Amino acid sequence: MISAAVLALAGCASHTSSGAASWHATGSGSAPGDGGQGGGDPGAHPYVGASTAAAAKPEASASASPSASASESPSASASASASASTTVPVPGDGIIRTTGSAAVALTFDDGPGPDTPKILQMLRQQGIKATFCLIGVNVQEYPQYVQQIVQDGHTLCNHTWKHDESLGKKSADTIRNDLQRTNDEIHKAVPDAPIKYFRHPGGNFTPLAVQIASQLGMESIGWSVDPSDWNIKKWSGQQMTNHIVSNVRNNTKPGSIVLSHDGGGDRSATMAAYKTLLPELKAKFTLVALPV
Numbered sequence: 001m002i003s004a005a006v007l008a009l010a011g012c013a014s015h016t017s018s019g020a021a022s023w024h025a026t027g028s029g030s031a032p033g034d035g036g037q038g039g040g041d042p043g044a045h046p047y048v049g050a051s052t053a054a055a056a057k058p059e060a061s062a063s064a065s066p067s068a069s070a071s072e073s074p075s076a077s078a079s080a081s082a083s084a085s086t087t088v089p090v091p092g093d094g095i096i097r098t099t100g101s102a103a104v105a106l107t108f109d110d111g112p113g114p115d116t117p118k119i120l121q122m123l124r125q126q127g128i129k130a131t132f133c134l135i136g137v138n139v140q141e142y143p144q145y146v147q148q149i150v151q152d153g154h155t156l157c158n159h160t161w162k163h164d165e166s167l168g169k170k171s172a173d174t175i176r177n178d179l180q181r182t183n184d185e186i187h188k189a190v191p192d193a194p195i196k197y198f199r200h201p202g203g204n205f206t207p208l209a210v211q212i213a214s215q216l217g218m219e220s221i222g223w224s225v226d227p228s229d230w231n232i233k234k235w236s237g238q239q240m241t242n243h244i245v246s247n248v249r250n251n252t253k254p255g256s257i258v259l260s261h262d263g264g265g266d267r268s269a270t271m272a273a274y275k276t277l278l279p280e281l282k283a284k285f286t287l288v289a290l291p292v
């Protein structure tokens with residue numbers, strides 16, 4: 001069993017969430033906003049709130065193992081009814097990293113944010129469905145984008161309330177409350193939309209977090225392709241775009257779950273990369289939203 005929990009524990013552990021506590025029910029979507037960003041801490045998380053551009057450490061390469069076996073999740077019993085229609089095989093550690101078929105799943109994390117509508121438009125133009133892993137405070141700030149995601153037929157995934165990368169190491173009550181609060185916030189925007197998936201920030205899944213997510217009706221999803229589009233300290237501009245294109249192009253194969261980001265800062269490079277990648281991927285693979 002690969003333990004994602006031992007990886008990617010650095011950085012971004014501190015969050016002050018008070019900035020995003022208010023409910024922006026009528027948010028215009030154009031306001032950059034400072035909702036939810038950790039106040040002033042050098043480790044402040046850019047993945048919470050839309051306006052910061054500094055790189056921190058979101059999903060690192062924590063779940064690179066493609067070792068998806070076809071066994072049933074040991075924690076599936078608590079959510080048997082909720083996950084009955086899920087067709088993705090769940091490996092022994094309960095973390096889905098591949099689609100279990102030849103289809104490829106694109107996943108976009110850390111939104112919704114100002115770039116989410118543009119990414120939705122790109123997907124719409126190509127007729128591609130994807131999966132969006134949403135942060136609660138960002139849902140609070142941009143509920144209208146959550147509605148667009150659902151209207152376009154994409155799948156929803158819980159990415160915790162404020163991207164606490166160490167959430168899985170906390171108490172069961174803390175984990176449960178965080179995930180439930182996030183689901184509740186999503187359902188304020190889209191009351192009936194299924195939320196069948198959970199992705200721990202940083203990929204730092206713990207058995208407890210996986211179990212609680214399962215009890216709340218969510219399968220845990222990792223990834224098998226990570227172009228590190230979040231790592232703007234390492235790459236920027238055209239260099240980042242080229243990196244994303246080559247990484248996804250070279251590593252995506254039948255069954256891949258591809259990680260990238262629609263939130264957490266300026267996503268220009270991600271969007272430029274997908275402008276190239278979407279037609280290519282579409283020509284080579286069946287691209288799916290994870291089943292709900």
Ligand SMILES: [Zn+2]
Pocket residue numbers: 047058059109110159163201202
């Ligand atoms: Zn994230």
